[in-house]
Amino acid sequence: MQLLSATRSLNSQPLPFLSFSHSISLPLPLPFLPNPSKSPHFPSLQIHCIDAAQPFDYESHLKTRYIQSTSLKIGILGFGNFGQFLSKTFLRHHHTLLAHSRTNYSDVANQLGVSFFSDPNDLFEQHPDVVLLSTSILSTEALLQQLPFQRLRRNTLFVDVLSVKEFPRNLFLKYLPPDFDILCTHPMFGPESGKDSWAGLPFVYDKVRIGEEESRVRRCDKFLDIFAKEGCRMVEMSCMEHDRYAAGSQFVTHTMGRVLEKFGVESSPINTKGYETLLNLVENTKGDSFDLYYGLFMYNQNALEQLERLDMAFESIRKELFGRLHQVYRKQLFGDQEQEEMDEKFSQKLLGNGSLIQPPLDNVRQEGS
Numbered sequence: 001m002q003l004l005s006a007t008r009s010l011n012s013q014p015l016p017f018l019s020f021s022h023s024i025s026l027p028l029p030l031p032f033l034p035n036p037s038k039s040p041h042f043p044s045l046q047i048h049c050i051d052a053a054q055p056f057d058y059e060s061h062l063k064t065r066y067i068q069s070t071s072l073k074i075g076i077l078g079f080g081n082f083g084q085f086l087s088k089t090f091l092r093h094h095h096t097l098l099a100h101s102r103t104n105y106s107d108v109a110n111q112l113g114v115s116f117f118s119d120p121n122d123l124f125e126q127h128p129d130v131v132l133l134s135t136s137i138l139s140t141e142a143l144l145q146q147l148p149f150q151r152l153r154r155n156t157l158f159v160d161v162l163s164v165k166e167f168p169r170n171l172f173l174k175y176l177p178p179d180f181d182i183l184c185t186h187p188m189f190g191p192e193s194g195k196d197s198w199a200g201l202p203f204v205y206d207k208v209r210i211g212e213e214e215s216r217v218r219r220c221d222k223f224l225d226i227f228a229k230e231g232c233r234m235v236e237m238s239c240m241e242h243d244r245y246a247a248g249s250q251f252v253t254h255t256m257g258r259v260l261e262k263f264g265v266e267s268s269p270i271n272t273k274g275y276e277t278l279l280n281l282v283e284n285t286k287g288d289s290f291d292l293y294y295g296l297f298m299y300n301q302n303a304l305e306q307l308e309r310l311d312m313a314f315e316s317i318r319k320e321l322f323g324r325l326h327q328v329y330r331k332q333l334f335g336d337q338e339q340e341e342m343d344e345k346f347s348q349k350l351l352g353n354g355s356l357i358q359p360p361l362d363n364v365r366q367e368g369s
């Protein structure tokens with residue numbers, strides 16, 4: 001079947017959804033195109049015929065319609081490393097992005113195809129569907145206190161991607177107008193761990209407050225879909241549960257990374273695989289700001305307990321090591337019988353008050369000398 005298309009000559013726009021092709025004379029009437037000889041608006045319209053152009057155009061038309069129906073206007077507050085990292089993927093999913101940050105990131109934003117606003121008033125006047133907080137944990141409350149919510153549409157969806165969850169949840173509930181929807185999320189990855197792919201990486205979310213209207217439910221789902229389509233492992237859990245798990249995993253990871261950095265691990269010519277893992281851990285933790293680490297500690301109520309557990313675990317390991325060492329010395333000095341008695345006493349002491357028993361090395365040496 002021969003299908004029709006049209007082009008207009010220089011200085012004019014191509015007609016929407018019509019393709020270019022080679023010219024052939026037209027025996028058919030064209031009810032949907034203006035007659036070039038009669039129309040003053042299309043002075044030099046040329047009519048062309050092509051094969052099989054229409055299905056292609058129809059497809060692209062459908063695609064455009066699909067993108068329009070699934071695309072969101074997302075305003076990102078905080079356009080540092082993490083905000084930029086997320087934007088790249090959001091853009092691939094054809095969402096429209098607006099950004100605001102204290103620092104002027106207009107050049108980076110331009111390069112990415114994101115509209116940058118140095119004033120949040122201007123961004124909010126664009127009426128984003130979603131406002132995404134990608135701020136540091138420490139600056140979040142100060143920012144929320146200053147935002148001109150009145151410039152937004154009445155039921156805007158607020159989302160955060162902070163590494164702690166109860167804290168932003170409570171701030172949202174405190175500062176956002178009651179009509180706004182709230183989705184708290186935590187992508188358990190970042191610019192380093194998610195640089196090649198997000199496939200299989202956990203994405204935690206809690207629909208804290210989503211209105212019942214279909215459009216609001218759909219808007220939230222469209223946002224979550226970005227991560228689902230990237231292959232993330234979608235984990236719905238309460239903010240409280242998240243913080244409990246994250247203190248025992250992410251916070252402990254960052255702590256160990258920082259401890260080892262202070263300790264001064266260095267590559268050697270005979271690195272084991274395990275040691276390389278430690279070196280990588282230090283590298284990864286170094287890449288994250290101390291503000292992030294401090295935020296993980298200060299704004300997750302489970303973090304202190306985990307720090308204390310780490311301390312206790314370290315002491316316990318020391319005790320185990322020095323306990324054995326002590327046994328070896330006693331055995332050398334007093335033989336097996338004495339050793340058995342000592343073993344019993346020693347383990348009772350350990351179990352008793354759990355306090356650290358200093359290795360009696362000096363005593364042993366003195367006794368032996």
Ligand SMILES: O=C(O)C(=O)C[C@]1(C(=O)O)C=C[C@@H](O)C=C1
Nearest residue numbers: 163187188189190191192193194
């Ligand atoms: O990939 C990175 O760059 C990260 O540091 C990601 C990392 C982490 O691994 O702790 C840091 C912050 C986010 O909350 C999630 C994960």
